[in-house]
Amino acid sequence: MAPPPAAAAAEAEGEEVTNRQVILKLYVTGYPTVDDMEVVTGTVRLALPPGSTTAILVKNLYLSCDPYMRTRMTRHADDPNFVPDYVPGKVVLSAHPDFKPGDFLWGVTGWEEYSLIPNPVLCNKINHREFPLSYYTGVLGVPGLTAYAGLFEVAKAKKGEYVFVSAAAGAVGQIVGQLAMLTGCYVVGSAGSDEKVNLLKTKFGFDDAFNYKEEADLNAALKRCFPEGIDVYFDNVGGATLDAVLRRMRPRGRVAVCGQVSQYNLERPYGVDLFQLVGKHIRMEGFLVSEYGGEYYRRFEEEMARHLREGKVVCVEDIVEGIDAAPAALVGLFAGRNVGKQVVAIARE
Amino acid sequence: MAPPPAAAAAEAEGEEVTNRQVILKLYVTGYPTVDDMEVVTGTVRLALPPGSTTAILVKNLYLSCDPYMRTRMTRHADDPNFVPDYVPGKVVLSAHPDFKPGDFLWGVTGWEEYSLIPNPVLCNKINHREFPLSYYTGVLGVPGLTAYAGLFEVAKAKKGEYVFVSAAAGAVGQIVGQLAMLTGCYVVGSAGSDEKVNLLKTKFGFDDAFNYKEEADLNAALKRCFPEGIDVYFDNVGGATLDAVLRRMRPRGRVAVCGQVSQYNLERPYGVDLFQLVGKHIRMEGFLVSEYGGEYYRRFEEEMARHLREGKVVCVEDIVEGIDAAPAALVGLFAGRNVGKQVVAIARE
Numbered sequence: 001m002a003p004p005p006a007a008a009a010a011e012a013e014g015e016e017v018t019n020r021q022v023i024l025k026l027y028v029t030g031y032p033t034v035d036d037m038e039v040v041t042g043t044v045r046l047a048l049p050p051g052s053t054t055a056i057l058v059k060n061l062y063l064s065c066d067p068y069m070r071t072r073m074t075r076h077a078d079d080p081n082f083v084p085d086y087v088p089g090k091v092v093l094s095a096h097p098d099f100k101p102g103d104f105l106w107g108v109t110g111w112e113e114y115s116l117i118p119n120p121v122l123c124n125k126i127n128h129r130e131f132p133l134s135y136y137t138g139v140l141g142v143p144g145l146t147a148y149a150g151l152f153e154v155a156k157a158k159k160g161e162y163v164f165v166s167a168a169a170g171a172v173g174q175i176v177g178q179l180a181m182l183t184g185c186y187v188v189g190s191a192g193s194d195e196k197v198n199l200l201k202t203k204f205g206f207d208d209a210f211n212y213k214e215e216a217d218l219n220a221a222l223k224r225c226f227p228e229g230i231d232v233y234f235d236n237v238g239g240a241t242l243d244a245v246l247r248r249m250r251p252r253g254r255v256a257v258c259g260q261v262s263q264y265n266l267e268r269p270y271g272v273d274l275f276q277l278v279g280k281h282i283r284m285e286g287f288l289v290s291e292y293g294g295e296y297y298r299r300f301e302e303e304m305a306r307h308l309r310e311g312k313v314v315c316v317e318d319i320v321e322g323i324d325a326a327p328a329a330l331v332g333l334f335a336g337r338n339v340g341k342q343v344v345a346i347a348r349e
Numbered sequence: 350m351a352p353p354p355a356a357a358a359a360e361a362e363g364e365e366v367t368n369r370q371v372i373l374k375l376y377v378t379g380y381p382t383v384d385d386m387e388v389v390t391g392t393v394r395l396a397l398p399p400g401s402t403t404a405i406l407v408k409n410l411y412l413s414c415d416p417y418m419r420t421r422m423t424r425h426a427d428d429p430n431f432v433p434d435y436v437p438g439k440v441v442l443s444a445h446p447d448f449k450p451g452d453f454l455w456g457v458t459g460w461e462e463y464s465l466i467p468n469p470v471l472c473n474k475i476n477h478r479e480f481p482l483s484y485y486t487g488v489l490g491v492p493g494l495t496a497y498a499g500l501f502e503v504a505k506a507k508k509g510e511y512v513f514v515s516a517a518a519g520a521v522g523q524i525v526g527q528l529a530m531l532t533g534c535y536v537v538g539s540a541g542s543d544e545k546v547n548l549l550k551t552k553f554g555f556d557d558a559f560n561y562k563e564e565a566d567l568n569a570a571l572k573r574c575f576p577e578g579i580d581v582y583f584d585n586v587g588g589a590t591l592d593a594v595l596r597r598m599r600p601r602g603r604v605a606v607c608g609q610v611s612q613y614n615l616e617r618p619y620g621v622d623l624f625q626l627v628g629k630h631i632r633m634e635g636f637l638v639s640e641y642g643g644e645y646y647r648r649f650e651e652e653m654a655r656h657l658r659e660g661k662v663v664c665v666e667d668i669v670e671g672i673d674a675a676p677a678a679l680v681g682l683f684a685g686r687n688v689g690k691q692v693v694a695i696a697r698e
Contacts, residue, residue, distance in 0.1 A: 071624065238623055260624040269620035274587055275420065275609040277635030284633045286626030 012046065013093060019044040021112035022326050028073040031265045031334055036073070037327035044114045048095050054119040057093040060109050062319075064137035065329045065342035066171065067236075070264040088126065088136040089115070096120060104129065106136040111326060113346060124297065128305045132317075138171050138341035139315040140304055142289055146258060147175035147234075148300050149292040151183075154285050155232045155256040159184035162226055164245060167236035168209065169196035169316070171341035172258060176234045177206050178313045185232070188225045190241065192336040199339065203314060218244035229253075237262045239270040246276035257286040265334060316340030361395065362442065368393040370461035371675050377422040380614045380683055385422070386676040393463045397444045403468040406442040409458050411668075413486035414678045414691035415520065416585075419613040437475065437485040438464070445469060453478065455485040460675060462695060473646065477654045481666075487520050487690035488664040489653055491638055495607060496524035496583075497649050498641040500532075503634050504581045504605040508533035511575055513594060516585035517558065518545035518665070520690035521607060525583045526555050527662045534581070537574045539590065541685040548688065552663060567593035578602075586611045588619040595625035606635040614683060665689030 019042045028036050048055045064086045088106040091099045092114070099105065099120060107123030109115035117123065126136055138144060150172075151157050163180040167173045168189025177200065180187045188208040189200045200209035208225050215221040222230070222244055229250035235242055238260030245255070263269050277284065292300075307313035318338040320329050326344045333342060368391045377385050397404045413435045437455040440448045441463070448454065448469060456472030458464035466472065475485055487493060499521075500506050512529040516522045517538025526549065529536045537557040538549045549558035557574050564570040571579070571593055578599035584591055587609030594604070612618050626633065641649075656662035667687040669678050675693045682691060 242623070257623060257626045259627070263622075263624060269622045269624075271618035271620040272623065273612075273618045274591070274606060274621065274633070274635075275612060275618075277606045277633065278608070279635070279637060281634070281636050281640065283635075284623070284626065285630070286623075286628070286632075287630050288628060291630065 014045065014047050016043050016045045017114070018042070019112055019114045020323050021110065022323060024073055028070075030267070032070060032073055032331050034327040034331055037330070039324050039327070042112075044116065046092060046114075048093050048116070049118070052095045052118070054096045055094075056091050056096050056099050056117050056120050056123075058087075058089040058105065058109055058115045058117060058120075058123075059092050059347060060087045060089040060113060060115060061345070061347050062088050062134045062137050063111055063323070063326055063344040063346060064142070065326070065333060065338070065344060066143070067167075067259055067261040067264065067333050069330060070261075070334065086137060086142045087111075087115075088133045088141075099123075099125070104133065106141055111323070113323065127301060131305070131308060134317055134319060134341075134343045134345070135308075135315065137343050138317060139175055139308065139313065140301060143171035143341060144175050144304055145292060145297055145300050146289040147172045147179060148304070149289060149296070150234055150256040150258050150287060151176055151179055151232070153292065154287045155234060155254045157183055157185055157232045157254075161185050161231035162228060162250070163187045163232045163234070164222070164226065164230050165189045165234040165236070166212075166241050167191065167259070167261060168206065169199050169204075169340060170236065170338070173234070173236055174200075174204055174315060174340065175313065177204055178307075180232075181205055181207075182307070182312060190221075193339075196336075196339060199316060203316060212241065219247060222248040232256070234258060235260070239263055239272070243270070243272045246273065246282065249276070249280055249282050251280045253280060253282045255282065255284040257284055261334070317343050319343045319345050321345050363394065363396050365392050365394045366463070367391070368461055368463045369672050370459065371672060373422055377419075379616070381419060381422055381680050383676040383680055386679070388673050388676070391461075393465065395441060395463075397442050397465070398467070401444045401467070403445045404443075405440050405445050405448050405466050405469050405472075407436075407438040407454065407458055407464045407466060407469075407472075408441050408696060409436045409438040409462060409464060410694070410696050411437050411483045411486050412460055412672070412675055412693040412695060413491070414675070414682060414687070414693060415492070416516075416608055416610040416613065416682050418679060419610075419683065435486060435491045436460075436464075437482045437490075448472075448474070453482065455490055460672070462672065476650060480654070480657060483666055483668060483692045483694070484657075484664065486692050487666060488524055488657065488662065489650060492520035492690060493524050493653055494641060494646055494649050495638045496521045496528060497653070498638060498645070499583055499605040499607050499636060500525055500528055500581070502641065503636045504583060504603045506532055506534055506581045506603075510534050510580035511577060511599070512536045512581045512583070513571070513575065513579050514538045514583040514585070515561075515590050516540065516608070516610060517555065518548050518553075518689060519585065519687070522583070522585055523549075523553055523664060523689065524662065526553055527656075529581075530554055530556075531656070531661060539570075542688075545685075545688060548665060552665060561590065568596060571597040581605070583607060584609070588612055588621070592619070592621045595622065595631065598625070598629055598631050600629045602629060602631045604631065604633040606633055610683070666692050668692045668694050670694050 087109040091103040104126040163185040169191040200206040236259045239262035323346045436458040440452040453475040512534040518540040539561045549555040585608045588611035672695045
């Protein structure tokens with residue numbers, strides 16, 4: 001899967017080439033559909049702005065599809081969009097001293113074939129070419145870092161604690177569960193199909209897992225899985241699951257609020273009983289992965305690369321081919337169609 | 350108002366006397382009414398269990414009326430009631446080495462004239478008789494301690510921060526606001542009548558205040574009062590107010606969840622948009638005042654007594670007379686009829 005490391009860029013400088021892009025046509029209410037997006041064919045000149053000392057031109061290779069993107073498809077007057085997309089790609093042209101043509105990087109670009117980036121402050125060089133490049137959309141990129149920072153910095157999970165993670169087969173959840181197992185926690189995950197539950201128990205080695213769609217009573221499911229209660233909940237979904245978890249938390253329990261995917265397409269949020277926080281001194285804390293960049297990311301990247309080499313962490317990706325498949329892949333997230341990290345391969349190097 | 354310190358107990362040991370009590374007749378759904386309670390006349394023998402070395406018999410003087418009591422009026426299979434009532438009273442008989450007849454104490458007794466307490470582990474001696482005894486149901490008791498611990502231990506309010514408190518004229522809110530002012534915070538409170546708002550601005554010296562019932566748009570009200578956003582929210586009410594506050598929080602804002610009085614009488618909780626926690630790394634944390642007893646309470650009591658002596662903290666109480674008035678006083682909390690700390694005086698020493 002990994003492209004040959006030294007493949008030369010085929011593009012000639014100054015040439016104008018087509019640049020296919022995914023465009024959001026309208027702000028979305030409710031569930032997004034493929035009709036909300038359009039794949040258009042534009043052009044890009046393979047050139048940098050004259051005089052720039054920071055710009056780079058990137059050929060994008062793998063687009064990341066993530067649930068939080070739904071929150072960027074609604075207009076919030078007071079809430080500017082807070083996270084762009086993460087994409088591994090290859091530098092085609094560079095005026096920046098830290099990047100040279102042929103370098104591989106991952107970072108914030110766009111849902112398009114080529115991106116001109118005026119200043120790549122949100123891009124990171126890819127240090128571990130021994131893994132598939134697509135891992136930098138997942139276990140070695142933002143989802144992995146999110147799992148790591150949320151579990152250890154926000155929820156402060158410790159050995160011997162009871163940990164629950166929802167959307168556990170997803171890009172973040174699968175890493176949360178494996179990191180918690182490595183820490184010596186008792187780990188249970190929920191997911192939305194028997195195939196995913198099977199993956200959690202076998203591939204990822206969770207202590208237990210359940211299909212939330214087949215549980216008539218979430219409270220009963222959590223009681224069965226956690227007779228002693230829950231110390232840490234890594235929340236990817238919010239809503240009814242969060243509500244049931246709060247009732248099952250142990251004193252001084254912590255909830256790392258990473259996502260609320262069950263809520264993004266609703267007009268009114270689900271009514272969670274927040275009085276549950278009071279009696280057990282529960283802490284709920286949201287976080288953004290962007291707080292944990294720079295040196296923190298580098299340390300994470302090395303630790304995770306070691307886990308991957310030693311086989312202590314594995315990952316499952318769901319890769320579709322071609323930018324035309326991107327809208328359906330994004331929409332599919334909200335129906336739970338992906339199994340593992342959803343990636344769109346738009347070029348193989 | 351303070352009874353003479355050495356008034357002798359009129360009761361003769363062994364005598365049987367009437368003991369009027371407030372009884373909850375049925376578990377409550379929705380808003381409680383006075384018909385859910387009954388004042389009955391029982392008897393109590395003025396005697397201690399033979400052989401006990403810990404029991405005390407207490408004559409109750411002031412009953413505390415608090416919103417959390419509503420949560421004890423509903424049966425929760427999995428959630429045992431977590432806080433009993435706090436009452437200042439006077440020791441009539443004692444087998445306990447730390448209490449002697451005539452001592453004044455406050456603690457967990459009952460809504461009745463006399464309480465036999467097998468072991469007064471949840472009672473504290475009253476050290477500051479220079480203040481009205483009823484202060485030990487408020488500023489020097491549980492509401493004051495709740496305000497203090499919630500603001501400083503949970504929300505960790507610091508000088509220069511923007512602090513919002515709801516139910517700000519209530520027993521806890523009025524102390525929260527004054528402590529935050531003393532810390533050098535900018536403090537705004539909300540309350541449910543113009544009379545209360547006036548009290549906040551004049552008597553308690555809040556920087557600003559508003560009547561939430563007269564604001565068509567809570568988001569606009571908060572934007573007007575906090576153009577720079579909110580760092581700390583001391584939440585007594587939950588629901589729509591909490592939802593609007595989360596939208597107005599600054600990065601790394603903290604919510605101390607003390608109560609959710611707008612929610613106790615609802616069948617389904619209000620849907621608060623918890624995704625707001627994510628983008629700004631907001632921490633919401635519940636707490637119970639019972640975590641902050643013992644030595645912590647003693648330090649608080651001395652600090653608060655100093656503030657009261659120096660006139661830096663004032664308090665407003667709403668005292669009704671007689672145990673027959675207790676049910677209506679409790680019910681009135683949920684209509685916001687009380688102005689300040691609701692107390693029921695059942696004996697004046």
